[in-house]
Amino acid sequence: MESNAVLLESKSSPINLLNEMHQLRLLGHLCDVTVSVEYQGVRAEFVAHKAVLAATSKFFKEVFLNEKGMDGPRTNVFLNEVQVADFASFLEFVYTAKVEVEEDRVQRMLEIAEKLKCLDLSETCFQLKKQMLESVLLELQNFSESQNSEEESATQPSVLLESKAAAVAEADQADCPLDPPDSPADRPGNGVSPEMPATKPKEKM
Numbered sequence: 080m081e082s083n084a085v086l087l088e089s090k091s092s093p094i095n096l097l098n099e100m101h102q103l104r105l106l107g108h109l110c111d112v113t114v115s116v117e118y119q120g121v122r123a124e125f126v127a128h129k130a131v132l133a134a135t136s137k138f139f140k141e142v143f144l145n146e147k148g149m150d151g152p153r154t155n156v157f158l159n160e161v162q163v164a165d166f167a168s169f170l171e172f173v174y175t176a177k178v179e180v181e182e183d184r185v186q187r188m189l190e191i192a193e194k195l196k197c198l199d200l201s202e203t204c205f206q207l208k209k210q211m212l213e214s215v216l217l218e219l220q221n222f223s224e225s226q227n228s229e230e231e232s233a234t235q236p237s238v239l240l241e242s243k244a245a246a247v248a249e250a251d252q253a254d255c256p257l258d259p260p261d262s263p264a265d266r267p268g269n270g271v272s273p274e275m276p277a278t279k280p281k282e283k284m
Contacts, residue, residue: 100131101174112143112154116166123163125170129154135173137196165191172200182211 103109110126132139142156158166165187172178176199180188185207192200 097175100128104128104174110153112156114156114158114166116158116161116163118160118162121163125166127170131173135197135199139195161191161194162187169195169197169200173197185211
């Protein structure tokens, strides 16, 4: 009786494999390629594994598959116009699938990814640049909205003050008679005209 097939799959194996290869490279164990990098007089050498570089970079894959013979125990590859720090970051990325760089180096990492034909690094740089651009646009939008709200709040108090001043003026006009009560015309005995008898205030009462 045949049994059904089952799938044995490890989620951690790819990560463990990368970590182990990274440790082997840092210790210089089983490395079979030396990459010499030079840029504006600054030169450095990096040891690595052909299999890792060929699996992550089409440039290195073509170099290794087309080499006629080995110069010695290790193959030597020379890279010009590549900065040492950028290639070090490239190596860390291909061995660990992550690397931390400054924001102003993202464009340079994209350029080295295109130069070495590393698709994973290219896509990662593109996604990061997209996120950075969206973040800048969002900040600009928030800044513009805050400016608009500040302008509106600055104009609203003046409008309120004007309307309040108009209301106060109207109230003053309604409450105040044309002739104030202390005017000489209403004071008895101060040159009252014959047409206005002194008993007029009593009639009013």
